[in-house]
Amino acid sequence: MDxxxxxxxxxxxxxxxxxxxxxxLAMRTPRTYGxxxxxxxxxxxxPSRTSSETITPLNNTKHLLVSAYxxxxxxxxxxxIIGIFKxxxxxxxHCVFCCAGRLSSTTPGTIMQHSDHFGFPYxxxxxxxxxxxDCNATHVDLLTQPGRVRPLHxxxxxxxxxxxxxxxxxxxxxxxxxxxxxxxxxDYNNVxxxxxxxxxxxxxxxxxxxxxxxxxxxDLDRLLRGYVQEGFVEMVPWPxxxxxxxxxxxxxxxxxxxxxxxxxxxxxxxxxxRSMERSRYVLLNDIDExxxxxxxxxxxxxxxxxxxxxxxxGEFLIENHIFPKIHFxxxxxxxxPQWDGVPGVNILEHVYREDxxxxxxxxxxxxxxxxxxxxxxxxxxxxxxxQRFKVPMDFCRIVHVRVSLRGSLTLDQLNxxxxxxxxxxxxxxxxxxALGRAGLLLSTEGxx
Ligand SMILES: *[C@@H]1O[C@H](CO)[C@@H](O)[C@H](O)[C@H]1NC(C)=O
Ligand SMILES: *[C@@H]1O[C@H](CO)[C@@H](O)[C@H](O)[C@H]1NC(C)=O
Ligand SMILES: *[C@@H]1O[C@H](CO)[C@@H](O)[C@H](O)[C@H]1NC(C)=O
Ligand SMILES: *[C@@H]1O[C@H](CO)[C@@H](O)[C@H](O)[C@H]1NC(C)=O
Ligand SMILES: *[C@@H]1O[C@H](CO)[C@@H](O)[C@H](O)[C@H]1NC(C)=O
Numbered sequence: 001m002d003x004x005x006x007x008x009x010x011x012x013x014x015x016x017x018x019x020x021x022x023x024x025l026a027m028r029t030p031r032t033y034g035x036x037x038x039x040x041x042x043x044x045x046x047p048s049r050t051s052s053e054t055i056t057p058l059n060n061t062k063h064l065l066v067s068a069y070x071x072x073x074x075x076x077x078x079x080x081i082i083g084i085f086k087x088x089x090x091x092x093x094h095c096v097f098c099c100a101g102r103l104s105s106t107t108p109g110t111i112m113q114h115s116d117h118f119g120f121p122y123x124x125x126x127x128x129x130x131x132x133x134d135c136n137a138t139h140v141d142l143l144t145q146p147g148r149v150r151p152l153h154x155x156x157x158x159x160x161x162x163x164x165x166x167x168x169x170x171x172x173x174x175x176x177x178x179x180x181x182x183x184x185x186x187d188y189n190n191v192x193x194x195x196x197x198x199x200x201x202x203x204x205x206x207x208x209x210x211x212x213x214x215x216x217x218x219d220l221d222r223l224l225r226g227y228v229q230e231g232f233v234e235m236v237p238w239p240x241x242x243x244x245x246x247x248x249x250x251x252x253x254x255x256x257x258x259x260x261x262x263x264x265x266x267x268x269x270x271x272x273x274r275s276m277e278r279s280r281y282v283l284l285n286d287i288d289e290x291x292x293x294x295x296x297x298x299x300x301x302x303x304x305x306x307x308x309x310x311x312x313x314g315e316f317l318i319e320n321h322i323f324p325k326i327h328f329x330x331x332x333x334x335x336x337p338q339w340d341g342v343p344g345v346n347i348l349e350h351v352y353r354e355d356x357x358x359x360x361x362x363x364x365x366x367x368x369x370x371x372x373x374x375x376x377x378x379x380x381x382x383x384x385x386x387q388r389f390k391v392p393m394d395f396c397r398i399v400h401v402r403v404s405l406r407g408s409l410t411l412d413q414l415n416x417x418x419x420x421x422x423x424x425x426x427x428x429x430x431x432x433x434a435l436g437r438a439g440l441l442l443s444t445e446g447x448x
Pocket of ligand 2: 059060154155
């Protein structure tokens with residue numbers, strides 16, 4: 001081949017590569033800093049940079065900040081900052097605001113540590129701030145010293161939920177039901193059960209599923225990406241392992257580590273506030289749990305009935321019921337060939353339900369009205385504005401297919417419960433579609 005042509009080709013390639021690289025750089029820059037930098041006229045212009053991360057270390061402390069929300073439900077404060085604080089190094093903090101481009105004076109922050117830290121050195125902690133007069137606050141940050149600040153050294157958090165305090169009619173919410181899934185971590189790859197759960201949620205009337213993601217398995221990653229594209233699932237990056245040594249357990253004395261269960265308590269609260277302005281109800285359950293109405297066709301019909309009977313209730317407790325995955329329904333009619341190569345549990349095959357051991361603590365999960373929640377734990381809301389109601393189990397219970405809790409029970413001591421089968425006709429094709437979209441169905445040979 002003739003050399004000059006080849007060299008010219010190489011130069012052209014190099015030129016194009018450089019051009020594309022520069023273009024990418026130019027497009028990335030504003031996103032990294034969240035907003036266009038203000039011209040450097042006055043020294044107190046702000047925000048010079050906003051945090052684009054879900055977890056932002058607070059400068060000069062060991063604490064982490066997550067997000068800020070307008071919250072005027074209690075007198076004396078305007079903004080709630082959700083964070084993860086090292087319990088033994090809590091010192092006074094001062095709030096500083098960005099008021100439509102201008103820096104504010106500082107106001108003292110009120111630090112409220114959540115009591116359910118289970119002995120871990122780090123705990124979910126809220127800082128309540130008061131906005132100074134004449135400030136239309138758009139961003140907030142915390143300082144260890146009051147007084148003058150250097151705006152370039154701040155990592156501003158945008159203040160969200162600016163309109164939560166407006167009274168809304170039921171029809172005005174963007175979503176009726178949001179499910180909050182607190183944490184994905186490790187190489188969790190239970191694809192079939194996740195696809196079935198997500199499609200069940202949708203059949204029951206859920207509009208949005210928010211999932212906090214540290215890491216997950218490769219097939220689940222593909223499945224979830226499909227759901228994100230479609231708009232049903234909202235993934236929130238949760239790189240807590242880059243900042244702390246999160247525990248896989250719930251009790252410090254048993255498992256050690258810095259923080260309870262990958263920060264589950266923080267993400268649940270974050271999700272409640274994230275949903276406050278846009279969702280009528282929030283369901284706080286795990287990805288392998290389905291909050292299932294037994295007397296109604298969907299959550300809408302059930303909650304309309306419950307809320308009519310209990311108008312002042314903001315926290316509905318739902319009992320957890322285990323369907324052990326070692327027992328299979330004998331006819332195997334839902335052992336479908338197209339799911340053979342899909343990793344994970346097929347919930348339609350597990351129809352035997354344990355009675356809970358009423359002698360021991362029996363956990364619940366929840367449906368809440370987010371605007372009536374101040375802060376929540378995993379199995380109950382700790383501080384709230386409405387009342388609590390334990391929903392009777394013939395009305396609603398959690399279908400939870402997993403390893404048995406009471407392994408000594410024999411098959412004839414379990415209850416046959418085929419409630420899931422009532423949805424199979426709609427469920428199966430939808431699950432197939434989601435798996436197919438992710439290239440996970442057996443019939444789509446040679447995954448690409
Ligand atoms: C804050 O916003 C309101 C409404 O947009 C406006 O009338 C007022 O002048 C603003 N105040 C300041 C101090 O910027
Ligand atoms: C943290 O504070 C130091 C000075 O106190 C400053 O030089 C640095 O830029 C700050 N970093 C961030 C991320 O704000
Ligand atoms: C929520 O439910 C109400 C009635 O219960 C209905 O009018 C409204 O359209 C629903 N909203 C969404 C987003 O589905
Ligand atoms: C979950 O987080 C991991 C680690 O950052 C990432 O590789 C993966 O793509 C994420 N998955 C989804 C669906 O967001
Ligand atoms: C929920 O069920 C009721 C009663 O069966 C039905 O009329 C309604 O259309 C259903 N709503 C949704 C959102 O599926």
